[in-house]
Amino acid sequence: MDAPPLVEHLKHEEEDTRSGFCPRSGIYRSLHRLGPRHRPPSDPALDAASFVFSLLPPHDSTRPVLLDSTTGRRLTFSDLRRSALSLAAALHHAVGLRPGDVVLLLSPNTVLYPVIVLAVLAVGAVLCPASPLHTPAEVARQALDAGATLAIAAPEEAHKAAGAGTGLPTLLTEREPGDPDGPPSAEEMMEWGDPLEAPPPARGQSDVAVVLYSSGTTGAPKGVMLTHGNLIAIVSLLRWSAEVSGSDGDVYLAFVPMYHVYGMAFFALGLPAAGATTVVMRRFEMGAAMEAVARHGVTNVPAVPPVVAALAKSSGGWDLSGLRRVATGAAAVGAEAASGFRRRYPWVELREGYGLTESGGAATFSVAASRRPEGRGVGQLLPGFEARVVAAEAGGMAVGPGGIGELWLRGPTVMKGYLGDEAATAEALPGGGWLRTGDLVRFDEDGFLFVVDRIKELIKHKGYQVTPSELEAVLLAHPHILDAAVVPLEDEEAGEVPMAYVVRSPESHLTREEIIQFVAAQVAPYKKIRRVAFISTIPRSPAGKILKKQLMDKSHPAILPKL
Structure with a gap:
């Protein structure tokens, strides 16, 4: 299926000029337009x-x-x-x-x-x-x-x-x-x-x-x-x-x-x-x-x-x-x-x-x-x-x-x-x-986009939805944590619990329990980190996205070491 052409922006009469949202259609439209100098040619034979x-x-x-x-x-x-x-x-x-x-x-x-x-x-x-x-x-x-x-x-x-x-x-x-x-x-x-x-x-x-x-x-x-x-x-x-x-x-x-x-x-x-x-x-x-x-x-x-x-x-x-x-x-x-x-x-x-x-x-x-x-x-x-x-x-x-x-x-x-x-x-x-x-x-009301998380990466804990990115942001606020990723860990009672992979700064002696307490002091009880593993580097794509699948493969309960 071909993408639609880059066309001149058309505003619907019901569209909010501040956010670009039209309540009737449920569509946000860009608040920006290309002028003639930057509008691409419409010639279908152009490569x-x-x-x-x-x-x-x-x-x-x-x-x-x-x-x-x-x-x-x-x-x-x-x-x-x-x-x-x-x-x-x-x-x-x-x-x-x-x-x-x-x-x-x-x-x-x-x-x-x-x-x-x-x-x-x-x-x-x-x-x-x-x-x-x-x-x-x-x-x-x-x-x-x-x-x-x-x-x-x-x-x-x-x-x-x-x-x-x-x-x-x-x-x-x-x-x-x-x-x-x-x-x-x-x-x-x-x-x-x-x-x-x-x-x-x-x-x-x-x-x-x-x-x-x-x-x-x-x-x-x-x-x-x-x-x-x-x-x-x-x-x-x-x-x-x-x-x-x-x-x-x-x-x-x-x-x-x-x-x-x-x-x-x-x-x-x-x-x-x-x-x-x-x-x-x-x-x-x-x-x-x-x-x-x-x-x-x-x-x-x-x-x-x-x-x-x-x-x-x-x-x-x-x-x-x-x-x-x-x-x-x-x-x-x-x-x-x-x-x-x-x-x-x-x-x-x-x-x-x-x-x-x-x-x-x-x-x-x-x-x-x-x-x-x-x-x-x-x-x-x-x-x-x-x-x-x-x-x-x-x-x-x-x-x-x-x-x-x-x-x-x-x-x-x-x-x-x-x-x-x-x-x-x-x-x-x-x-x-x-x-x-x-x-x-x-x-938001000015048409700015906020990414909450990947839908497939939401953690389902006792019926609650936990967003890994929120917990990752809390972890990265710690002065001795250089990088972190949070993934779901299977749990018989809760369904899934949040598990953190953490990269510590070289001179740090930060413990797993200290990390768990650090996060618990800042989030609701159902969002608490339940397991921590230290890792030398967080696997990421070239664009910086965390490769959660690689970490989830590591975090299966059957292969994790006992605490």
Whole structure:
């Protein structure tokens, strides 16, 4: 099912102009609009690569669009266009890549990553990014599920793409050091391919452009199909948000993985189209990231909630005086972490947003036009988006401001469906262009969204519903707790009880009983933590979402040690 087009905002006569909610329809509509400069073209034959190329500065051969944080390697806007089209020509003519073929891309962040993304899209092939953290078996499962016919992999990851019995032809992203006689790499093809011989666009807005595998926070990963139209809308919204946020001249830091929808939308597509410079980190390390901010004049950091929480509690002496904005998405930043960050870095704007892979990473964001005091959720609906809050307690009816229920979204970036899974697609896309997110939320009277928790992760304790995020926020307020996650633990008497996984600070001697008492003093009796386990790190997706399924697998009563 295709997402509806990005249309001009129309207000119903009964719509509340403050919240965007219409009581008659039960729909929230965005309070923001795209002007003519940012409204995407309606041409159904337009593909995402052509759209991005049309927005790049035409003759900018000096200003970097991508800069390697370690080596200093630079790609200018002219380099990006020429290299992507040259690679597209080589992939088409020399490798035989054709429209509709699926290309598995297995690489950490590099300045070449956006080039490869645009080249694959320009050929009309379908891009399927994979995490370098995956095992060979996981890579093989993804490649087979997606029907990949070619892999492009970093040298250190190539054995995964070609292994596990897939027999997948593999092209290296760059020449492997010490192997001058190896097969040509994508990097070399960028040099000897002819950009004038790039194949003509062969895909349109309704065609699938990328298949992104969800992190599987509550189940097995599924292939999310985003179309060229979805990507065009994502790029348009990012250009709009950069402009209304006053981000002219900003330099961005890229440590969020580009194989994730958040990183791909920002760094491979949106920021080049917005004319911004991005400093690329191969992998995240706090000290190196903060040093890159100072060394390269970074002003804007798209981050994830754990990074914000770490910065709030950090004792590092980094010079962040030039930093203007830190933005987060996918998962909400805890109130304590957000307050601590703002106290420590009062000159830095902390902007939260909300999205998921199935919505193309987009849905809400905090823009300059909607600056607000602390504690106003994860922003307002982006232009072209609508929402419903569907409450089971209200008989499945949509509720207005203050009401809590499941968030349904409708907008131009909503996925086409799950690859090869009609049942899951039908469950997630019930009709009318709506996407069921599985998130429990509420809107306030000004149209700001608040995420309460994942519906599937609510803990049912003696008939009460306990939200893990509330308990996680309490735990993170403790000065000796660096990170925490709360999951349900089966219990014969109560059904389920809350169990906490806790990461203590290195010098701490905090005990399990002290943690249980700390939480009990601040919550109702039925919400108390009943079990605590210490852990070295909380498993999270690249977007910062806690991988509760992994922890729940650990917390089965049969495998937990006796207290």
